[in-house]
Amino acid sequence: MSNACVTLNQLKFSWPGAQRLQLDIPQLQIDTGERVLLRGPSGSGKSTLLSLLAGIHKSKPGQINVHGHDLGKLSQRQLDRLRANEIGYIFQQFNLLPYLTAVGNVELAVKFAPARRARLAQRGVSVRAAAQQLLQHLGLDHNSQQQLAQHLSVGQQQRVAAARALLGAPALIIADEPTSALDEAHRDNFLKLLFQECDAQQSTLLFVTHDATLAPYFSRVVELEQLNQAAESTHV
Amino acid sequence: MFKLALASLWNRKASAILTVLAIAISVMLLLGVERIRVQAQENFANTISGTDIIVGGRTGSTQLLLASVFHIGSLNQTLSWQSYEYLQTLPRVSWTIPMAMGDSVRGLPVVATTADLFSHFKYGNRQPLRFAEGQAFAQLDHAVMGAEAATKLGLQVGDELTVSHGAGGVSFSDHDDHPFRVQGILQATGTPVDQAIYIPLEGLGLVHGEYVHEEEHGEEHDHGDDHEHGHDHAVHHDHAKQAPPVYTLSAVLIGLEIKPLALRLQRQINTYTGEPLTAILPGFALQEFWRSLQLFDRALLAISSLVVATGLLVMLTTLLASLRERRREIAVLRSIGAGPVTIFTLLVSEALLLTIMGIAVGVGMLYGLLFGFAEPIQMSIGFQLRASLLSPTEWTIMGSVLIAAISLSLIPAWRAYRNALADGLTVKL
Numbered sequence: 172m173s174n175a176c177v178t179l180n181q182l183k184f185s186w187p188g189a190q191r192l193q194l195d196i197p198q199l200q201i202d203t204g205e206r207v208l209l210r211g212p213s214g215s216g217k218s219t220l221l222s223l224l225a226g227i228h229k230s231k232p233g234q235i236n237v238h239g240h241d242l243g244k245l246s247q248r249q250l251d252r253l254r255a256n257e258i259g260y261i262f263q264q265f266n267l268l269p270y271l272t273a274v275g276n277v278e279l280a281v282k283f284a285p286a287r288r289a290r291l292a293q294r295g296v297s298v299r300a301a302a303q304q305l306l307q308h309l310g311l312d313h314n315s316q317q318q319l320a321q322h323l324s325v326g327q328q329q330r331v332a333a334a335r336a337l338l339g340a341p342a343l344i345i346a347d348e349p350t351s352a353l354d355e356a357h358r359d360n361f362l363k364l365l366f367q368e369c370d371a372q373q374s375t376l377l378f379v380t381h382d383a384t385l386a387p388y389f390s391r392v393v394e395l396e397q398l399n400q401a402a403e404s405t406h407v
Numbered sequence: 408m409f410k411l412a413l414a415s416l417w418n419r420k421a422s423a424i425l426t427v428l429a430i431a432i433s434v435m436l437l438l439g440v441e442r443i444r445v446q447a448q449e450n451f452a453n454t455i456s457g458t459d460i461i462v463g464g465r466t467g468s469t470q471l472l473l474a475s476v477f478h479i480g481s482l483n484q485t486l487s488w489q490s491y492e493y494l495q496t497l498p499r500v501s502w503t504i505p506m507a508m509g510d511s512v513r514g515l516p517v518v519a520t521t522a523d524l525f526s527h528f529k530y531g532n533r534q535p536l537r538f539a540e541g542q543a544f545a546q547l548d549h550a551v552m553g554a555e556a557a558t559k560l561g562l563q564v565g566d567e568l569t570v571s572h573g574a575g576g577v578s579f580s581d582h583d584d585h586p587f588r589v590q591g592i593l594q595a596t597g598t599p600v601d602q603a604i605y606i607p608l609e610g611l612g613l614v615h616g617e618y619v620h621e622e623e624h625g626e627e628h629d630h631g632d633d634h635e636h637g638h639d640h641a642v643h644h645d646h647a648k649q650a651p652p653v654y655t656l657s658a659v660l661i662g663l664e665i666k667p668l669a670l671r672l673q674r675q676i677n678t679y680t681g682e683p684l685t686a687i688l689p690g691f692a693l694q695e696f697w698r699s700l701q702l703f704d705r706a707l708l709a710i711s712s713l714v715v716a717t718g719l720l721v722m723l724t725t726l727l728a729s730l731r732e733r734r735r736e737i738a739v740l741r742s743i744g745a746g747p748v749t750i751f752t753l754l755v756s757e758a759l760l761l762t763i764m765g766i767a768v769g770v771g772m773l774y775g776l777l778f779g780f781a782e783p784i785q786m787s788i789g790f791q792l793r794a795s796l797l798s799p800t801e802w803t804i805m806g807s808v809l810i811a812a813i814s815l816s817l818i819p820a821w822r823a824y825r826n827a828l829a830d831g832l833t834v835k836l
Binding site: 225227247248251252254255256260262265266267268269270271279280282283284335 | 736
């Protein structure tokens with residue numbers, strides 16, 4: 172258990188006012204350093220599960236552990252702090268603040284995350300240098316790095332978003348369909364780079380998608396419909 | 408956080424600039440109205456000082472005040488020369504300034520009086536009248552000009568002017584067979600004195616034909632010389648007893664040796680049996696008149712307050728409208744660990760920034776106007792508007808605007824807070 176990054180135990184969740192359970196997951200464990208593809212069609216509860224993992228919403232019955240913290244026992248402030256420090260989040264689209272430069276967007280990652288700043292300081296690099304280095308690795312040259320996010324292409328934007336999620340080596344990277352807006356060539360390239368960087372800093376990757384064709388890239392694939400008892404019962 | 412708010416605002420600069428402008432204009436208006444109110448009151452109270460009682464014929468106190476001090480309107484009732492003599496005999500009267508009005512020079516009021524005006528009349532903080540050029544009138548065909556009257560008419564010491572009957576701008580009965588010569592020009596005082604032209608009572612008597620002895624003209628010059636040498640009431644008195652320079656006066660200003668006697672004397676004059684007279688205490692009358700103006704004053708203040716409210720509502724609208732397009736932004740901030748409180752703070756500090764900039768721009772615009780227009784206003788209506796530093800009241804006004812803005816910004820901030828909690832990381836578009 173010591174190398175588990177995420178564990179779910181008897182998780183049951185329903186939206187306030189809703190009759191049926193949205194999620195009913197008896198057990199799930201994701202080990203540190205794993206690259207997991209969580210697959211499920213739209214409406215299967217992917218987003219709900221991610222917001223639970225990110226500590227935005229709380230599940231009353233059941234237990235969620237992220238990086239050794241029992242989320243149920245943390246206050247709102249502690250949850251925000253944990254998310255800032257240990258979770259890098261990549262959205263499907265519109266990941267960036269349009270009025271900041273690419274580098275500025277990446278640097279934003281450590282604004283509320285003292286632990287991530289500390290890790291960078293330990294490595295002896297400034298936040299800016301680390302951000303630029305990451306962007307360089309992900310294929311943004313110096314010029315594009317200084318551009319406002321709103322002037323970048325969608326592919327570039329997603330790489331900046333990845334860099335922001337990765338900066339300061341959080342324990343868990345959550346990617347919510349980050350490739351759905353990219354074409355195939357860009358998608359493959361994006362995945363390759365994302366894997367590289369995750370491996371380099373030993374971040375666990377939880378990648379959520381409805382796209383089954385991505386399965387071969389991952390060491391482990393979890394089908395949410397099989398995992399989620401609530402979903403199964405509605406299917407039958 | 409503030410830097411982020413700034414960058415975010417800059418991204419929406421079109422609406423931000425308009426919002427700042429709306430607040431700026433409203434703040435400028437509010438401060439401007441307040442400033443005009445305060446300075447009008449100051450100017451107003453400064454018009455006369457040191458005069459204890461003003462006496463006129465039977466009339467309203469406001470009318471008497473306006474006519475005698477501000478040269479506004481006219482007095483239908485006059486008081487007789489006999490009454491004036493009676494007033495001089497009252498106990499503890501230190502000085503008197505008789506005034507006869509009703510004539511004009513191209514719309515500017517002509518006040519016939521004695522040279523006592525220049526020695527006893529005081530304005531502002533007990534400041535006497537001073538001559539910029541020349542000196543007081545010494546002969547019956549001399550005139551003394553207020554500073555602005557001289558500028559407006561383009562007259563200098565030694566020039567001649569003709570007095571017209573009646574207060575209108577154009578008169579068909581000019582007294583042009585009796586021109587006056589400008590003997591002195593007064594320094595500017597910022598009071599109605601600047602607008603007026605002063606001539607001796609004897610001069611007025613002459614042009615109105617009340618001073619019947621045309622051949623006495625030569626003797627009058629002698630009288631004028633007397634005036635220069637022996638400057639006291641006795642000279643007047645003796646002369647007046649023989650033949651008063653005019654039969655009626657419009658008003659008399661009285662200075663007392665003992666100020667607290669004013670109330671008692673006022674009653675005594677009001678109950679004078681020889682002729683119905685009205686006596687007013689200028690301080691009280693000014694206050695009373697000012698109070699009657701306050702309704703107008705308050706209406707102006709209320710309107711400009713409403714304009715400020717409109718300005719702030721513009722900001723509220725802009726902030727609320729921006730929330731929708733900013734849901735993404737808020738979701739991104741949430742994803743990197745910004746708590747709902749941070750989102751709340753972001754919105755409030757944005758409103759704070761907009762309001763502070765609005766107030767700063769508003770104050771800048773106010774001073775721009777003050778510097779640009781103070782002089783034309785002074786020239787055209789004689790109202791002195793100073794570009795002095797911000798008064799405590801004005802700081803209070805700005806503080807209230809800021810507090811109101813912060814309170815209003817709690818609405819969009821609270822919404823953003825709730826959205827942040829409910830939406831979480833899912834961006835609903």
